[in-house]
Amino acid sequence: MKNTFDIDYLTYIESFITEDRQQRFLDVLKNRTKHFTVAIEDVFQLHNTSAVMRTCEVFGIQELNVIEERFGKDIDKEIAMGAQKWVDVNRFNSTAACINNLKERGYKIIATSPHESSSPLDTFDITEPAALFFGTEKSGLSDEVIKAADGFVHIPMAGFTESLNISNSAAIIIQDIANRLRQSDIKWNLSEKEIIDKRIDWTRKTVKDIDFITQKYLEGVV
Known part of the structure; x- marks a missing residue:
């Protein structure tokens, strides 16, 4: 259901950005999804966390979940290349908290691991x-x-090396499933409300002096 206040507020703050920018937001949001989300667990090297965020942004994954049980950190903005403005980052201080949150929101937990029951990436069920x-x-x-996982997926390899850097693995897997998802009949798009919420969020991050502008808007509607 549309929230009249949100629509009116969005219309107001969008008047402070160009029509081209407004259309760009709409075009990008058409390809955004929460059907899949990504979680990274205690990744020590900061640039890998930032690189995974950038991969999520590029291929339309709207949410990134970061578990910082041992290694608290800030996003490396240089490597993320601005992706932190457009991807929603959920932070957790424990693996259990992250898993519970995702399960409550209806997600299956899929471990990227060469487990004995792991599915090759090209046959992974995306439904x-x-x-x-x-x-x-x-x-x-x-x-x-591993114990909480509902399934496993791995990247088949044909060389001597048995593993890839996390940022490389994430890029390969995310690109594959995102492309397959868009070619499917699955309802993977954001909801109307989610799109409106992100338009507000992104516009707020774009407009200079947004807090002052918002206060003026609120004074006018009270």
Whole structure:
């Protein structure tokens, strides 16, 4: 259901950006999805977290979940290339909290791991909403994620090297499932409300002195 206040407020603040910018937001949001989300667990190297965020943004994954149980950090803005403005980052201080949150929101927990029951990427079932977990560079995913997982997926490899850097793995997997998703009949798009919410969010992040402008708007509608 549309919220009249949100629509009116959006119309007001969009008057402070160009029509081309407004259309760009709409075009990008047509390709955004929450059917899949990504979770990264205690990734030590900051640039990998930022690179995964950038990959999510490029391929239309709207949410990134970051577990910082051991390694608290800030996003490396240089590597993220502004992606932090357009991707929603949910932060958790424990793996359990992240898993519980995602399960409550209807996501299957999918561990990216060469587990004995792991599915090759090209046969991975994309029909159900899933949270794809990526682990640390050295030790992979924790036992907690492995035990909670509803399924596993891996990238088939043909060389001597048995693993990829997390940012490379995330890029390969996210690109594959995002492209397959858009070619499917699955209802993967954001809801009307989610689109309006993101238009407001992105416009607010674009407009200079948005707090002052918002206050003026509120004074006019009270």
